[in-house]
Amino acid sequence: MNGYEGNRTLRGNHIAVRSEARSLTYSQLHDRASRLAQVLATEGLAEGHRIAIMMPNIVEFIECLAASAKLGCAALSVNFHLAPAELAYVLADSQASVLIAHTDLKEVVSAAEPTCTVIFIGDESSSGYEARLAAASAEPVHYLWPAPWPVIYTSGTTGRPKGVVHGALASAEVLAYSQNMMAQMWGYTEADIHLVAGPLYHGGPQGYANLTLFAGGTVVLMTKWDAREFCRLVEQHQVTTTFLTPAHFIRLLELPPQEFAEFDLTSLRHVLHAGAPCPVSVKLRMIEALPHAEIWEFYGMSEGGATRASPAQFEERPGTVGPPWPGVELQIIDPETQEVLPAGRAGLVYVKPAYGRFHYHQDEAKTEDAWLADSFTVGDIGYLDSEGWLYLTDRHVDLVIKGGVNIYPRQIEEVLHQHPEVVDCAVFGIPHERDGEHLHAVVELRAGQSQATPQQLQDFCVLHLDRWSCPDSFEIIEELPRDPNGKVLKRVLRQQAWSDAGRNI
Incomplete structure (x- = not known):
């Protein structure tokens, strides 16, 4: 693989990135990024410092990277x-030295009272982004690294966000090795056209955009998610690869079948998905909807990648997120005793990464909590089968203890997703005086044709689950709250339900 510098030299006239508004070749990206690098250097930014990027999916985001x-x-x-x-x-x-933000965010940025330098995209004054690039020298600045080194603040479920720092990646050699390994593992090449469907500030959408640019392909940016627009862009640009989440799958499957069939999506050869557990029924429907594409699931997080499963592997073992990545090892640990659990027993999933350790920026306690020897956990619960393939059951934080019995809501959500009128759902614990917690299901039904009642949903669950594991109450709402990447904000629903209880567990 060529990396950013090699693509500038060998593929200068090839389109590197495009949006609806504009596009840049690799040569143009190199020229504009060189000017920006000189602007940042005048602000004191140097190797090892941090640049903060706060903007929607626009070409300037790639320039900043x-x-x-x-x-x-x-x-x-x-x-x-x-x-x-x-x-x-x-x-x-984060101790960011410079913040580059879109002018639409000026009110928020000003209210934050940043102490670092701020440069606004869309500011037409002499201190704005374009004016400063125009005034900078045209002298080329060569790439010190073959790809960007990201630092991403995870949203978390409680407390403040955590800055994930992969110190081992802060070198040209390790970055090149990791990007080459990823490109080979997923089969990304210079011929690929990658559609970014989620916000670039998320690790997945940005990571696979960076990988495409490292390989010498073309990145196409969606401004915001829309299922019809996704299909249109795939057809228009002959998109070959993309990264999606289960929420994106659900919205694509909600398109009327006749309308979905009118789009030519046959160029799409490779779909990666992660970000949340995918209901088995949704995954199987998506495989059927895109028979020409390989739909790979992987289990990973900002802290590191862990497993992957091909469509064939998933159909062979429904529900699996696959065996470990090359060089990665997995263990299932009892959260109470910290003993390694045998195959089939659920516990905390610990990942031994292929290279280096991460740390949470300026938070030694959280870093120490995450690591056990040379493996880390982010609090997910799962088990390994006899061949070492991973199955996720839930998040540790989502565990419901009902009358002393541990219940994982994901198995209930899997059942509800099989109901023909259910679009999406979230199951969690709510306070109960006698049993500690009871199960509450918030359900989004298919628009325009749904007649399902809470009792009918309850009866459906009883057919597939033991009664103790069935939701004790149901709430039908028009639309579930979601983050910008489409993931259901279960913590928001839980906070609303627990707000009057005076306790959190």
Whole structure:
């Protein structure tokens, strides 16, 4: 693989990135990123420093990533939905030297009162992004690194976000090795056209955009998610690869079959999905809807990748997220005794990464909690089969203890997804005076044709689950709350239900 510098030299006229508004070849990306790197250098940014990037999916986001690779500084992707107090915390905690933000976010940025330099895209003054690039020298700045080194703040379920820092990646050699390994593992090549369907501040959408640029392909940016627009862009640009989440699958499957069939999606050869457990029924329907594409699931997080499963592997063992990545090892640990559990026993999933350790920025306690010897956990519960393939059962934080019995809501959500009128759902525990917790299901039904009642949903669950594991109450709502990547915000629903209880467990 060529990396950013090699693609500039060998594939200069090839389109590197495009949006509805504009596109850049690899040569143009190199030129603009060189100018930006010089602007950042005048602000004191140097190797090992951090640049914060806060904007929607626009071409300038890629320019910022490329400039960070030229300077050898970390690219800190900031969720542009943050409130001022949250933004202030991330900027202060990360010690970012410069923030580049879209002018539409000026009110939020100003309210955060950042102490670092701020450059606004869309600001037409002499201090704005375009004016400063135009005033910078046209002298080329070569890439110190073959790809950007990302630092991503995880949203978490409680407490403040955590900045995940992969210190081992902060070198040209290790970055090149990791990107080459990923490109070979997924089969990404310079011929690929990759559609970014989720926000670039998320690890998955940004990671596979970076991988495509490392390989010399073309990245196509969606401004925001829309199922019809996704299909249109795949057809228009002959997209070959993409990264999606189960929420994206659900919305694609909600398109009327006749309308979905009108789009030519046959160019799509490789679909990666992660971000949340995918209901088996949804995954099987998606495999049927895209018979020409290989739909691979992987289990990973900002902290590191762990497993992957091909369509054939998934159909052979429904529900699996597959065997480990090359060089990765898995263990299932009892959270109470910290003993290694045998095949078939559920416990905390621990991952031994292929290279290096991460740490949470300026948080030794959280880092120490995550690691056990040379393996880490993010709190997911799962088990291994006899051949070492992983099955996820739930998040540790989502565990419901009902009358002293451990119940994992994901198995209930899997059942509800089989109901023909259910689009999506979330099951969690709510306070109960006698049993500690009871199970509550919040359900989004198919629009326009759904007649299912809470009692009918209860009866459906009874057919597939033991009664103790069935939800004790149901709530039907028009639309479940979601984050910008489409993931159901279960913690928001849980907080609403527990707000009057005076306790959290």
